Amino acid sequence: DAKTTQPNSMESNEEEPVHLPCNHSTISGTDYIHWYRQLPSQGPEYVIHGLTSNVNNRMASLAIAEDRKSSTLILHRATLRDAAVYYCILRDSGGGADGLTFGKGTHLIIQP
Amino acid sequence: DGGITQSPKYLFRKEGQNVTLSCEQNLNHDAMYWYRQDPGQGLRLIYYSQIVNDFQKGDIAEGYSVSREKKESFPLTVTSAQKNPTAFYLCASSPHRGQNSPLHFGNGTRLTVT
Numbered sequence: 001d002a003k004t005t006q007p008n009s010m011e012s013n014e015e016e017p018v019h020l021p022c023n024h025s026t027i028s029g030t031d032y033i034h035w036y037r038q039l040p041s042q043g044p045e046y047v048i049h050g051l052t053s054n055v056n057n058r059m060a061s062l063a064i065a066e067d068r069k070s071s072t073l074i075l076h077r078a079t080l081r082d083a084a085v086y087y088c089i090l091r092d093s094g095g096g097a098d099g100l101t102f103g104k105g106t107h108l109i110i111q112p
Numbered sequence: 113d114g115g116i117t118q119s120p121k122y123l124f125r126k127e128g129q130n131v132t133l134s135c136e137q138n139l140n141h142d143a144m145y146w147y148r149q150d151p152g153q154g155l156r157l158i159y160y161s162q163i164v165n166d167f168q169k170g171d172i173a174e175g176y177s178v179s180r181e182k183k184e185s186f187p188l189t190v191t192s193a194q195k196n197p198t199a200f201y202l203c204a205s206s207p208h209r210g211q212n213s214p215l216h217f218g219n220g221t222r223l224t225v226t
Binding site: 030031032034036041042043044045046049051087091092100101102103104105 | 116118147152153154155156157171200202204211212213214215216217218219220222
């Protein structure tokens with residue numbers, strides 16, 4: 001299975017941009033990069049996903065490196081409600097268990 | 113509103129008893145998944161189902177069983193054979209199995225076995 005590496009935690013200030021990095025050096029050519037976030041005692045919430053090109057939606061932007069070995073989730077203007085654990089996942093359906101394998105993610109702390 | 117409903121939110125059982133966790137979706141999604149989350153950890157896949165009457169084991173299926181008799185329902189039974197059943201259980205669905213298909217999660221059931 002392809003794996004991702006994320007920092008355990010990051011801290012940012014309210015109303016500032018946040019860049020959450022993710023390394024996935026063993027990504028295969030057909031793996032999609034997905035981002036989810038999870039608030040305490042809740043299920044994860046889908047944020048964004050992409051394959052090769054950068055992606056934007058109402059929640060965030062996803063910047064994917066040209067070699068696809070890393071990506072960055074960008075929150076353009078963080079609010080206190082963005083404090084959560086952020087998971088970077090590679091959607092791998094090449095044999096074995098399907099679905100998404102979640103690591104420990106990055107705990108994002110937002111300071112007021 | 114469409115979504116995934118897990119019930120109950122909290123569940124308490126005595127050791128040695130089987131317990132069934134409910135998961136219902138009205139999103140008309142084909143694929144459904146069960147995950148387990150332990151404190152401070154990521155999510156581990158228990159079982160998944162791509163279509164009705166079909167399901168596959170995930171990474172940690174031992175001690176669990178599922179059924180998929182209806183498209184909208186995917187109940188999980190935690191049996192007495194599961195050595196450490198106390199955990200946060202999450203159900204998810206996606207339109208189909210493909211890589212370009214995001215997961216939609218329920219808000220989980222927290223199971224405590226004493």
